[in-house]
Amino acid sequence: MEFEPTKLDQDLKRALRREVPSADFAARVLAQAAALEKKVLAERTMIVLPVWRKPAAWAIAAGITLAAIIPAGVSEYRKSEERKAMQAGRQLALALNITRVQLQKTRERLQKASKQHAL
């Protein structure tokens, strides 16, 4: 039984037939490869360039910010503690003065009462 080539066989045979490349084929392939490499390198350079995407840049920025904020925060905390202590000192002096006055008044009343009693 004779095998009859189908249309698919004919199409395959035509597509896979050996052809002689044109004279500039190798040059064109090399040129395309060079262009592709250039494009890839250019894209890679663009990804690396932005400073805000560099972790080291972020670390430096954070360090500078902390160096500026921490001393200011510590100074403000100290001032606040000093204010509190000063206010507490005034309150203590006020409390001791009121106590002194009340003890004095009581003593004066007792002395007065004792003098009246003696008379």
Place this chain on the structure above:
Amino acid sequence: MKKLILLTLLALPLAAQDGFDFKTLDKLGTNSKNHTNVTLDGDMLKMAAGFLGSGKDSADLKALVGGLKGIYIRSFEFANKGMYSPADLEPLRNYLKQGKWNKIVESKEDDEISEIYLLPQAGGTLGGVAIIAVEAREVTVVYINGTLRQEDIAKLSGTMGIPDIRGDLGNLKKIEKIPTPKKEED
């Protein structure tokens, strides 16, 4: 159980002020013209002691303050007579009666009443001093909690080391109305 937790939570502020809730005295000052309210607990007292200056008298006073746990003052001044209810002082008197406090002075003269209470503790020291001073237009309560010696009371009634803060008070102006005590004659 819930009631127990609730009672414990309600008791916390009382414990913070060492047994007596000074808010109960707030009613006393409802109609007051001026009032002075000082609440100094342990940490605040330590902080404040640093402002007592230097010198022997101040050192003595610092030592005295160092033994204290709290100072609470409520002083109210009224424009006219009869603007407060003396009954509002009863919660404090009842508290002092319930404890081991001894009333060592009670002086009454016209509208003026002075009461001094001391809390004796082991070793001949005191655990606190309370003063209730009532006048026609002024009521003052002083409550000092902490370890004191008998001679400390004399120090408190003198001027030794107590800074004169009149004119340097900022918003605490009430002291300007308190007369400077006369020099001791004895």
